[in-house]
Amino acid sequence: MQVYRWTLTMALSIVHRATGIALYVGTLLLVWWLVAAASGPAAYANVQAFTGSIIGRLIVFGYTWALMHHMLSGIRHFVWDLGYGFKANEREALTWGALIGGIVLTVLIWIIAFAIGGGR
């Protein structure tokens, strides 16, 4: 393995897995939120207190990024599955696109969320 030059596509391949695992664990938060909503106002208030806290917001922000990055990185894999984008410059462009696009979409989603008053 050591003979390989560490490339962007290799690094992002690991990031795709890591974000996938993070999203897997993060579904616990989603379940907690939905089950609390089904349980009643007191349980729902607990979730809102957590997601409104600093640590809660950091986790949800991280979750948003993981989701957006994993989706774009997945679309990149889909392009490769279809047999396109294998030239060196195309590989790099797709990978940079997923990396930058994931960050841009995450920030955009949070701006919209705050703008419509969801950031309480």
Place this chain on the structure above:
Amino acid sequence: MSAPDTPKRSMRTPLGRVRNLGAAHSGTSDFWRQRITAVAMTLLMIPALVIVMMLLRSNHAGAGQILSSPPVALILLLFIAASTWHMKIGMQVVIEDYVHNEKLKLVSIMLNNFFSVAVALASAYAILKLSSGV
């Protein structure tokens, strides 16, 4: 992986014996389902995000009202079905890649199935309960 034992007399070609099998011994069905669920989630991503944003700005009563709309409940149910199936397959691939002890691998894959099904059913139950307005 070692090749399966070759019977002394067989009309089957080596290719015929391994075709449609893979490291997982179950062929390409998981590979295909992984792509189907990925495309489904990509298509559902914008409506799902809109719903989450609507829910974020509302209190408990408001959230119940939003989720009582059939299209909203259906979009979330579809998203949960696709995502839990997708994550079950994805985690299984990771387990198969990194867990080499056969027994530990089987236990991990079993736990992965339990977790994914539990997440799917708990979420679906909560949405159905909310959407029926109980």
